[in-house]
Amino acid sequence: MCGIVGYIGESEAAPILLEGLSKLEYRGYDSAGIAVYNGTAIEMIKSRGRLKVLNELTHGGASLPGRAGIGHTRWATHGSPSDSNAHPHFNGDNSIVVVHNGIIENYLKLKKKLEAKGYEFVSETDTEVIAHLLDYYYDGNPLEAIAKIMYRVEGSYALGIMFEDHPREVYAVRKDSPLIVGKSEKGNFIASDVPAILKYTRDVYFMENEEIVCLNKEDVTFYNIDEEVLVKTPVTIEWDIAAAEKGGYEFFMLKEMYEQPKAVSDTLMPRLKNGDIVIEELQMTEEEIRDIRKIYLVACGSAYHTAVTAKYVFEGLARVPVEVDLASEFRYRNPIFEPGTLVIIISQSGETADSLAALREAQKHGCKVLGIVNVVGSSIAREADTVMYTWAGPEIAVATTKAYSTQLIVHYLLALKFAKVRGKVNDIKFREMIEDLKRLPEQIELLLANKEKIQRFANRYLAAEHVFFIGRGIDYAISLEGSLKLKEISYIHSEAYAAGELKHGTISLIEDGTLVTAVLTQDHLFKKTISNVVEVKTRGAFVLAVAHAGNAEIEKTADYVIYLPKTNEYFTNSLAVIPLQLFAYYVSLGKGLDVDKPRNLAKSVTVE
Ligand code: AGP
Numbered sequence: 001m002c003g004i005v006g007y008i009g010e011s012e013a014a015p016i017l018l019e020g021l022s023k024l025e026y027r028g029y030d031s032a033g034i035a036v037y038n039g040t041a042i043e044m045i046k047s048r049g050r051l052k053v054l055n056e057l058t059h060g061g062a063s064l065p066g067r068a069g070i071g072h073t074r075w076a077t078h079g080s081p082s083d084s085n086a087h088p089h090f091n092g093d094n095s096i097v098v099v100h101n102g103i104i105e106n107y108l109k110l111k112k113k114l115e116a117k118g119y120e121f122v123s124e125t126d127t128e129v130i131a132h133l134l135d136y137y138y139d140g141n142p143l144e145a146i147a148k149i150m151y152r153v154e155g156s157y158a159l160g161i162m163f164e165d166h167p168r169e170v171y172a173v174r175k176d177s178p179l180i181v182g183k184s185e186k187g188n189f190i191a192s193d194v195p196a197i198l199k200y201t202r203d204v205y206f207m208e209n210e211e212i213v214c215l216n217k218e219d220v221t222f223y224n225i226d227e228e229v230l231v232k233t234p235v236t237i238e239w240d241i242a243a244a245e246k247g248g249y250e251f252f253m254l255k256e257m258y259e260q261p262k263a264v265s266d267t268l269m270p271r272l273k274n275g276d277i278v279i280e281e282l283q284m285t286e287e288e289i290r291d292i293r294k295i296y297l298v299a300c301g302s303a304y305h306t307a308v309t310a311k312y313v314f315e316g317l318a319r320v321p322v323e324v325d326l327a328s329e330f331r332y333r334n335p336i337f338e339p340g341t342l343v344i345i346i347s348q349s350g351e352t353a354d355s356l357a358a359l360r361e362a363q364k365h366g367c368k369v370l371g372i373v374n375v376v377g378s379s380i381a382r383e384a385d386t387v388m389y390t391w392a393g394p395e396i397a398v399a400t401t402k403a404y405s406t407q408l409i410v411h412y413l414l415a416l417k418f419a420k421v422r423g424k425v426n427d428i429k430f431r432e433m434i435e436d437l438k439r440l441p442e443q444i445e446l447l448l449a450n451k452e453k454i455q456r457f458a459n460r461y462l463a464a465e466h467v468f469f470i471g472r473g474i475d476y477a478i479s480l481e482g483s484l485k486l487k488e489i490s491y492i493h494s495e496a497y498a499a500g501e502l503k504h505g506t507i508s509l510i511e512d513g514t515l516v517t518a519v520l521t522q523d524h525l526f527k528k529t530i531s532n533v534v535e536v537k538t539r540g541a542f543v544l545a546v547a548h549a550g551n552a553e554i555e556k557t558a559d560y561v562i563y564l565p566k567t568n569e570y571f572t573n574s575l576a577v578i579p580l581q582l583f584a585y586y587v588s589l590g591k592g593l594d595v596d597k598p599r600n601l602a603k604s605v606t607v608e
Pocket of ligand 1: 300301302346347348349350352355398399400401488602603604
């Protein structure tokens with residue numbers, strides 16, 4: 001997720017582009033750049049680092065005169081943050097310039113074809129392919145060239161494009177990634193989101209998929225992929241800028257919860273090809289996968305909780321022994337590293353000190369380390385032997401939600417891939433599970449639509465002092481995350497327990513009205529967990545149950561039930577965590593707390 005902006009009009013473009021980008025930094029902030037037509041040519045300045053670096057480099061835009069330009073603030077997905085990977089990207093002779101938000105899924109194939117035709121690439125990005133592809137099809141008609149590349153490019157994109165020989169026009173095109181067009185007396189705009197242009201206009205057009213727009217300083221004209229003119233109606237935006245940055249959500253955490261269906265899809269779909277799981281970045285041969293004798297899953301906090309789930313999935317599906325470790329323990333406990341050990345480090349930020357140290361400890365003992373990371377170019381991403389990115393986009397709220405959900409998806413993909421290569425799952429089962437994975441985004445969407453019901457329930461527990469989460473198997477792993485979410489943003493003491501363990505001590509804490517959240521998504525453990533629910537009920541607990549649709553038997557025991565759509569038992573964590581995130585969110589909101597920036601916490605813990 002990056003931010004793009006464009007302007008053409010009576011004013012100097014660069015200051016407007018920089019201002020717009022500053023309002024889009026929540027979409028990505030690892031590098032930035034602008035390109036402006038200065039009357040004779042397109043000039044570009046771009047750099048690694050936050051927007052303020054670009055601001056200094058361009059002296060607030062003053063060193064790039066001109067009244068038409070495009071700009072970009074980046075969240076790296078392909079190619080680490082660097083000056084050369086920053087956007088915009090030129091074609092060979094700097095006559096075409098492009099900014100892009102999205103992922104070009106077939107960029108490697110297109111790149112090979114273009115290189116075979118003599119095109120030279122200066123960056124590692126998927127986006128540069130667009131600049132050269134436009135060049136290849138360009139014969140003086142921008143619209144035609146854009147339409148031609150749309151037929152050949154796969155993936156998601158919002159593009160801002162300028163052609164040196166059409167200096168009075170700025171072009172843009174959209175497929176899947178958001179793009180808006182703003183119209184004002186003083187000029188016209190393109191942007192990834194409303195905050196970038198609200199200062200200048202509230203008259204906005206929302207671009208639909210496969211629509212192209214041509215801006216000049218007086219007007220905006222929309223086209224479809226067949227270059228036919230489209231008539232569109234603008235809407236007037238009422239929001240203030242701060243609200244707009246959150247997309248109208250009160251807190252980034254809720255916005256990021258609602259981004260989970262897309263984040264899960266963005267992380268899953270590029271790795272599903274022709275009914276198979278293809279993980280190019282894994283760089284392991286099938287033989288190497290068969291030779292894995294043991295896996296260590298190492299992380300902190302919520303990332304560690306995904307590892308607890310992943311142990312059940314890897315061992316259950318691929319029959320590989322897995323040890324799950326807290327990074328702060330792993331780095332000092334002198335773990336045993338035998339040949340055939342794969343160490344997987346999971347981290348949203350890629351900068352967590354304990355996880356980074358665990359990585360170095362494993363490498364010191366000659367172990368291959370796979371990083372599962374959300375921030376491209378972060379320390380763990382750079383130092384791991386191989387890295388699988390979770391394409392959740394930037395996560396602003398301290399309490400992770402969408403990054404957590406995408407980490408689960410990467411675990412499922414790896415475990416299912418290993419299971420197939422090691423002959424532990426047959427083709428029918430494999431295909432069925434792929435279909436189950438593909439259904440997760442829409443099922444998560446369904447659960448998010450349940451928020452009012454959960455808000456009403458949460459409002460009854462604003463004054464709770466102690467809350468317990470219980471479950472067996474993967475449900476225990478889900479309980480760990482549900483409990484942490486509640487603790488970290490509501491400051492209520494909460495604990496998660498393996499349901500069968502409660503009677504060995506902790507059940508002494510259960511008294512009249514104590515809220516116990518029981519997670520029961522594993523059919524083979526359902527009855528066992530019901531009996532644990534009965535145990536706490538008889539001690540006066542109020543039980544909130546999270547169960548699969550169809551398991552109505554739970555109604556007889558629990559006081560309140562949230563039902564989940566059906567999915568494969570190994571994937572239930574991706575669904576059950578949604579109501580638990582919402583519960584924590586609404587308790588924190590109900591208590592009037594700063595949901596996004598909870599006390600005593602940081603988004604990335606870079607100290608021991
Ligand atoms: C989770 O909501 C917290 N922000 C925290 O537990 C976090 O998961 C932990 O600090 C690990 O961070 P990482 O994924 O960036 O390494």
